[in-house]
Amino acid sequence: MVGALDISITKSETSKLGTLDLANIPFGKYFTDHMLVADYEDGEWKNVSIQPYAPITISPANAAIHYGQSIFEGIKAYRHENGEAYIFRPFDNYKRFNKSAERMQMPAVPEEIFVEGMRKLIELDKEWIPAKKDHSLYIRPFMFANDDVIGVKPSDKYKFMIILCPTGPYYAVPMKIYVEEHFVRAVPGGVGFAKAAGNYGSSMYPTNEAKKKGYDQVLWTDAVEHKYLQEFGMMNGFVIIGNTAITPNLDEGTILAGVTRDTVITILKEIGLTVEERPISIHEVVEAYQNGTLKEVFGTGTAATISMIKELCYKDNVMTFDTDSWTISPEVKKRLTDIREGRAADTHEWLYKI
Numbered sequence: 001m002v003g004a005l006d007i008s009i010t011k012s013e014t015s016k017l018g019t020l021d022l023a024n025i026p027f028g029k030y031f032t033d034h035m036l037v038a039d040y041e042d043g044e045w046k047n048v049s050i051q052p053y054a055p056i057t058i059s060p061a062n063a064a065i066h067y068g069q070s071i072f073e074g075i076k077a078y079r080h081e082n083g084e085a086y087i088f089r090p091f092d093n094y095k096r097f098n099k100s101a102e103r104m105q106m107p108a109v110p111e112e113i114f115v116e117g118m119r120k121l122i123e124l125d126k127e128w129i130p131a132k133k134d135h136s137l138y139i140r141p142f143m144f145a146n147d148d149v150i151g152v153k154p155s156d157k158y159k160f161m162i163i164l165c166p167t168g169p170y171y172a173v174p175m176k177i178y179v180e181e182h183f184v185r186a187v188p189g190g191v192g193f194a195k196a197a198g199n200y201g202s203s204m205y206p207t208n209e210a211k212k213k214g215y216d217q218v219l220w221t222d223a224v225e226h227k228y229l230q231e232f233g234m235m236n237g238f239v240i241i242g243n244t245a246i247t248p249n250l251d252e253g254t255i256l257a258g259v260t261r262d263t264v265i266t267i268l269k270e271i272g273l274t275v276e277e278r279p280i281s282i283h284e285v286v287e288a289y290q291n292g293t294l295k296e297v298f299g300t301g302t303a304a305t306i307s308m309i310k311e312l313c314y315k316d317n318v319m320t321f322d323t324d325s326w327t328i329s330p331e332v333k334k335r336l337t338d339i340r341e342g343r344a345a346d347t348h349e350w351l352y353k354i
């Protein structure tokens with residue numbers, strides 16, 4: 001008797017691995033040999049399979065394309081020197097995925113499919129995890145509505161998939177940030193806390209406007225007063241004033257609860273800083289800059305880990321920083337990378353063995 005969630009595996013006949021130079025790979029362009037696919041139909045998950053990576057067929061009336069019922073996650077797996085491979089905090093992404101699903105009126109994905117399916121998929125494509133320092137395998141789970149009816153309603157059918165791509169070191173050059181006071185990313189009661197595809201689509205115009213002004217990214221502020229910090233582009237933000245690291249609190253539902261954010265909070269405390277999760281206004285940042293207590297400003301996320309900010313522009317105030325002299329964010333990044341890549345003990349049980 002085959003259980004509903006048994007995963008059928010069809011291996012690809014050949015591997016693309018030999019044709020690629022894993023040391024020089026652009027982010028998000030080359031995918032591994034296999035992908036995971038599962039269907040939600042008639043109120044249950046079925047047809048869970050790992051199969052050769054290939055295009056999929058969808059109807060032109062696909063509901064996700066028309067109305068944006070689509071969510072995703074971003075996770076990384078690392079190979080240690082002894083050859084073992086580990087996924088970083090997959091259960092946290094799993095929980096967040098189902099929170100996004102609930103907000104978008106989509107079905108929850110069972111842990112056996114999300115985490116165990118991911119583990120099996122990576123096991124099959126393990127050779128794709130680059131064995132070099134600062135390299136990793138990027139994991140992209142996603143789910144989209146799959147009804148072929150253009151009526152505005154939650155779909156009856158959904159597809160959940162996982163694809164993988166090897167990534168090289170992400171040389172996060174310090175960024176120039178424009179404090180956005182007109183466009184908004186998230187409002188209380190909205191979908192800012194969900195990793196919903198549309199959040200990315202709607203951020204592209206404001207980001208491009210900031211690029212035209214010579215900035216790399218925007219700092220999103222709150223939708224009502226345009227004063228309180230939300231996020232740096234698609235990264236969570238930290239400001240270090242004196243011996244205190246401050247990051248916006250999650251209560252309003254306007255901030256994505258980053259797994260890196262949570263990890264960085266833990267590490268900052270371990271290196272002796274006080275961490276405050278609370279509203280922080282841009283005026284407080286400007287004041288700290290002017291009186292010399294503003295030490296470091298950075299963004300956090302799975303892709304770049306930590307991105308230092310070398311310039312912050314708010315109205316007429318252009319705040320510049322000598323990021324080469326910073327000590328806290330490089331130390332946090334080193335500690336985190338050492339845990340991920342197996343050079344430091346995993347005392348928080350963040351690593352999940354493949």
Ligand SMILES: *Cc1c(COP(=O)(O)O)cnc(C)c1O
Pocket residue numbers: 074195231233234235236256257258259260261300301302303
């Ligand atoms: C994914 C994401 C982050 C970072 O989350 P991590 O779990 O740390 O990768 C931050 N902000 C937004 C808007 C995101 O979509």
